[in-house]
């Protein structure tokens with residue numbers, strides 16, 4: 001799992017008057033709305049004695065720990081230590097990691113890492129958002145599996161025929177093969193367009209595809225945890241989907257699926273859209289939860305790749321690039337110390353201020369990443 005990317009932490013509705021605890025990258029965070037109405041995200045571990053901030057209360061802009069009442073701003077600064085008395089000076093080391101937050105498409109995203117603003121990989125752009133003639137829906141769901149496996153499933157052209165009876169013929173098509181993949185390189189990922197034969201749509205959606213025919217689909221990943229999938233059901237009817245994945249830990253994911261459509265614009269059609277998206281998602285969930293091993297293998301030689309797996313190989317190559325930047329969390333070390341060390345994801349303020357109470361998660365350094373890879377070959 002990687003620091004220095006944006007992760008979806010909650011829906012807009014979930015972040016209200018009560019602080020909530022959100023797990024991501026195997027760490028706990030507290031997400032709450034400050035007095036200014038803006039969502040905030042802090043490491044959940046209180047620097048005093050390890051209390052859970054999410055169990056505390058909001059006092060206007062400040063969140064108070066439930067254990068001894070220390071109060072912190074949404075920027076992680078401690079403003080009050082009740083046991084020291086009213087006008088006591090607050091030591092600077094009491095600061096807690098706070099993360100940049102963006103709220104878009106009904107989702108609260110946090111940037112979990114320490115990069116300065118100008119170097120941060122962006123959230124995947126959604127050009128249809130707010131445009132006339134497009135309507136969004138959002139569903140979210142859990143998977144008991146690894147997020148890299150799930151992203152790979154999202155960008156896999158060859159599973160549709162077998163996994164989705166909505167898009168393929170369940171292996172009944174004797175002449176099936178994966179056609180040409182037209183590459184779409186992007187700054188933070190790689191994707192492709194391809195054309196495949198799909199069955200007619202069910203009666204409620206029949207007008208979008210009456211007979212079996214060509215379906216134009218583009219898909220690709222953006223960073224380690226986001227996927228775009230553009231389904232062009234006909235030359236006029238488009239469904240542009242964006243998957244934002246939150247790795248709760250290495251074996252659990254919470255997924256937010258934003259679907260933009262330029263047809264069925266009546267809000268009454270949202271339910272049908274959501275039903276269909278969840279029906280397709282559930283078919284993927286069954287596959288991902290049964291994969292062995294749970295995590296992506298450390299080298300591609302431990303699975304047999306074919307040309308239709310090209311995008312998956314390119315995704316893994318990108319992950320190795322982020323390993324080389326030192327952005328991969330050393331989960332072996334985190335697990336080894338899990339019961340006795342509170343870790344946190346380093347926030348941007350760590351670049352300016354030294355002497356933090358809670359340790360930043362151990363990272364696999366650039367040289368170490370190469371050695372680890374070699375050792376597993």
Ligand code: FES
Nearest residue numbers: 046048049051065
């Ligand atoms: S542990 Fe949070 S105030 Fe003491």
Ligand SMILES: [Fe+2]
Nearest residue numbers: 153159163284
């Ligand atoms: Fe799928």
